[in-house]
Amino acid sequence: MEMEGYYGKKSKWPKPMFWGLTAFLAAVGIGLGVIIGHFTAPKGPECAVPTPDSNVGSTPMPGVNVIDPINAANIEENLRYFTKVPHIAGSPAERSNAEYIRDKWIEQGLDSAKLVPYDVLLSYPNDTIRNKVSILEDGNEIFHSRLEEAVLRPGDDHPDVVPPFNAYSYQGEPEGDLVYANYARVEDFEYLEKTHSDIKLNGTIIIARYGKIFRGNKALNAQAAGAKGLILYSDPADYAIDDGDIKVYPDGWWLPETGAQRGNTFVSDAKGDPVTPGYPAKPFAFRIDDYDTALPKIPVHPIGYGDAQLLLGNMTGEEVIDEWKGHLPVTYRLGPGFNDSSRNVKMTIHTTRETRTTYDVIGFIRGEIEPDRYVVIGNHRDAWVYGAVDPSSGTAAFMEVSRVFGELRKSGWKPRRSIVFGSWGAEEYGLLGSTEFVEEFQRVLAARAVAYINVDSAVTGNYSLSVKSTPLLYQAIYAASKKVPDPEDLSTSLYDTWRDRLPADANDPNTLPRIKNMGSGSDFAPFMYRIGVPAMSMTFYYKYHSLGISSYPVYHSVYETFYYMKTFLDYDFLRHQAVARLWAEVARDLAESVILPFDCTDYVTKITGSMDTVRTAYEAQMAAQGITFDYIYSALANFSAAATEFEKVISQTDMKDLMALRRVNDQLMQLERAFIDPLGLPDRKFLRHIVFAPSSKNYYAADAFPGIVDAMYRIDEALDQDARWDIVKQQMAVTTHAIQSAVSTLQDVLAFDG
């Protein structure tokens, strides 16, 4: 019953009256845009007079209206189009979608749209030898896992559906005894070692459930433990929770027993094409040989919980502790091996690694006043199968956003800054398309991109908006979300419901909505962590925090269909519409505002709070080593003072002084770059953001200052403590320097203590 809310408290369709009003408002918006565009454009010998903007001063003035014209029915139609056939990266369907988007963008009115190809390392199941997990009895196969997911609805059976596999898996046919390792986290293997040292993992095959951490890390953990192979399955405890009346696809939103989660196993700070780290995968590229240091050296394969039940239900060994138990109707045992000792398990994995071309599509609306400043908005296009959630719900919304901007452009409107539309290829393999693009254009993007706004899956649930962002953009997101109607109650705003359902502080009646740190996992990563472009990402989300699940249930399975989306997540596409509206409005604000809508004070507040957390956790330990937080807090105080002073400068900036405007905008744009250190984090040189980056050691404890937190992670147990303490000291200094660099950035002349 508790689940009911997530299946969709269906909103009433908007009444015809509403659409008429919307169309009217849209027309007014476009007209207004043209007028503003006219006044904003410096023409002939007169000087440019920038339009005051809602973000400057206290008199809000509207820009063009990009909210009302966003149409839910169009998005539905788009999603139907993009989910017709599977469109895995490197396939003809992915290319054909790319060409479709390019042509559509031109038709919609963008100034240009082009395909940008990259020749990258991809990975597929072998065409002739099928991947499987078998049970052997005296060497003879008596069972094997499904070669493909069952077709549960007519029409889900397109011939191009790729069977479940883990991209970049090592090839091989290992045989061995099965050991159950829960989620295959570091702590799971440590528990095994500490409490069951009699179980020798060397040469075994690990079975572990999906969830909690990235599957690539599970593979590396199993490999480090000495396993010959890793079987990943989706346990009902995580993907089909029995709420008394459990319904699985096609009857409900949960994963059926035949579904398996595809996904890559590529672990790297670089991401992007595994063989061209740091550089674009163009024809001239040098491709490294030792790329598979970032890829597992053992076979990895995903199965459904139907198959898993057979494996787990026949295991021997001690029964697991409660925390390790899933929801299958079996007694979960550790192994090693089956209760019938004549049986063992064999993996047959012939997944390839091959170079293919993937395509980005780059659309462009040239800015009128500052064409060399880019607001980049992006979404990936490739899907494991139909991708109705991931990413095509985002792609469907994207095409509606581009339509609205294209219409405006056709009517003569030009934004102050350029808008770049990026439809990325091969995200599912490890952010390949976006990373290669950032690598190819890193100098110009670092010099010119003011922000990157990402939507991967637009709708993964129907509960609330969910946002990840740099603190710089908090205020822009709040402001935009207040303008967007709530999808369930059009009389209230998206902001209100978001705040109610995901409050930053549930006990505070004046709470703001919660905005999460960015973490990793989609195309914002290369923008934010490699070159310091302020970034955000958003989705409409399920009520994840009370469920404790790691993703929507059918994630990366064949059951991510249009039917699934329309039936269980967004019947009326109003959630898609809300995300698209917010996306368009934030982009418009960034592209039109005379002064960039960035809030430096929020950055100060956010990172000071994060540093307080670090200090609380580690101050005593560090003090014993003679390490002080004084320098960092002194730098934070400088940052705070500089931000306050800079806000004064902004408020006093003559809105007619174009050079002064460009100057403060450059400072705002450069602020995130101040946290970029070209030397990168320790052992992760391609993660260059000193404040925000996914922690390499602990996905939960750390959400900021990864350099310090990673170095402190269980330092008392480290083998070479002196070296570890040196890294801590070095990272404390690097952090201080990065914050001081932010201070320098907020001053337009060189500033130093003297």
Place this chain on the structure above:
Amino acid sequence: MEMEGYYGKKSKWPKPMFWGLTAFLAAVGIGLGVIIGHFTAPKGPECAVPTPDSNVGSTPMPGVNVIDPINAANIEENLRYFTKVPHIAGSPAERSNAEYIRDKWIEQGLDSAKLVPYDVLLSYPNDTIRNKVSILEDGNEIFHSRLEEAVLRPGDDHPDVVPPFNAYSYQGEPEGDLVYANYARVEDFEYLEKTHSDIKLNGTIIIARYGKIFRGNKALNAQAAGAKGLILYSDPADYAIDDGDIKVYPDGWWLPETGAQRGNTFVSDAKGDPVTPGYPAKPFAFRIDDYDTALPKIPVHPIGYGDAQLLLGNMTGEEVIDEWKGHLPVTYRLGPGFNDSSRNVKMTIHTTRETRTTYDVIGFIRGEIEPDRYVVIGNHRDAWVYGAVDPSSGTAAFMEVSRVFGELRKSGWKPRRSIVFGSWGAEEYGLLGSTEFVEEFQRVLAARAVAYINVDSAVTGNYSLSVKSTPLLYQAIYAASKKVPDPEDLSTSLYDTWRDRLPADANDPNTLPRIKNMGSGSDFAPFMYRIGVPAMSMTFYYKYHSLGISSYPVYHSVYETFYYMKTFLDYDFLRHQAVARLWAEVARDLAESVILPFDCTDYVTKITGSMDTVRTAYEAQMAAQGITFDYIYSALANFSAAATEFEKVISQTDMKDLMALRRVNDQLMQLERAFIDPLGLPDRKFLRHIVFAPSSKNYYAADAFPGIVDAMYRIDEALDQDARWDIVKQQMAVTTHAIQSAVSTLQDVLAFDG
């Protein structure tokens, strides 16, 4: 006789009439500056109207006159002031000079001037145990080298003169047999090994002459050969060439037998404070323990040729080949050891390594229209002793340049862009002051510095102007040097004489003057190679190319006195004046020009020529490995087309459109940055410029594309050829990518082939 030219063909003093004219022109110049400043300033609600500039279009219009007011007598007075006492880095005298300069700059009219301290690792002779090289006979000292250089002129005997030493030398008292190793280059040691494998270098003490390569490399080479110590001396063949009537200090410009060359032995791609590579040496800094990987692990000590004669004249072993012979009246022998076997040599070296504070002085004139664009001009302030050449001739000129800009500023003039004046500390120890400054402000300098103009020693000879520069600045330098009168013949220009004496192509009657690639060795390095700020450096030079000497003779000795400068190099200070005028004029041009005076086509021409050289040298070898130059030449063709197209964009830019001007200026400024790769060169991560950097392997063959050239260096003899070829392939790709990044930079919207 051939030498006569260098002793100073003394120019007549300017006649009184001339000075009157100069003063008049200066007054007019200032007045004009005020008028232009008035029109250039956007005031109140009117829009800014930029002044057309000589660099834009075909109608040259003058900016303020900074050439005529530069006064030779002032420079002479400045030099007298700065050479009064020794001012080694980290000394009270260095600090006191810093404070003097700060106060002077304020007095001269700069908007601000401040000391910026850095706590860096420096190195000094031990106060109590003197450094020396001894000859022992049966263990008893029968001779030791001079503890200090002889005082040859009254007044040269200041108590703060530091005895000759090599900074950062390892401490120790090694004893052993002496072996002569010519210049201690890699090829010298290879020659020894190949032709005299009977001479075991392990445990010996090497004596080698100064010249040809950086002394730090000599130390590393000797150490690698197994030597326990290295004695460096200045051979008359390199520092006191007998031209029939040789005159040494104080009678001539050559080095006397008692003179020895001080200097650091710090070899690093990072330079700057050896213990804080990559980060500023501020109180919060983390200081590494393993810094001495960049410092020699053997004692190194410099002596004069008087002492060297005693050591060399008593050696045993085979006589050396002609190329190894110096000009001492001894038979040069290889050793090992002395002809009296009861004797050996001992080094007593107790040079310290200690942390002290060095100071940069940063002056600032705030730009009126683009205060956030910096033209940086700089000179180091520290000297080994009196430093009349190195660097105080530059400092003397610098203070006159700042005086002229200060006077203009006082009269109301403001440049379009800010001018930053940097007086660097501790350059002699390895570019410490400038590098720490660049490290502290690397984000803002990378975003804002349009150029860096360096003068280390303003006058090292009296023959011709000599310039090192990025190709971007060639035209600005030519243009400025045409405006500066020649010091020997005021009726002609500095440009004309420069072209006559140092032609790019002596056989071409229409030749341009020669401008050298930057190489390393002064404070431009961190600007150019670390963050891609277009840089240049200049000096008035001796006729070095026919002499084959590596520096002016008294370089880094106590004999670098005011007397030396005035008597032998620049009696009337007109060469100082010419350098100061050129310096000021280039800075003015960069600070005032509406469009930056950068020439992209020169960059194309220069690097295409350099790549032709690389191709000629290596194409056959590479082809055999399947490596093609096609991608690089295709990128160069794109660069050429983009530069041509961009010049058209510039010529069509509306000079009243401030945003368009800022845009093309940003592109011009960013062009050098396009060659900066954050990953740096192989094994030299702090050298990030892909086109220009000193070669690590071969100082003569390579002047561009160090990544490729270093990887190709004697590749056929490499132990791990496959790995080396991989580096070659990777660097070919990195180079292609860097050139393509330059192409992207010249386009204001994202450009790709599609």
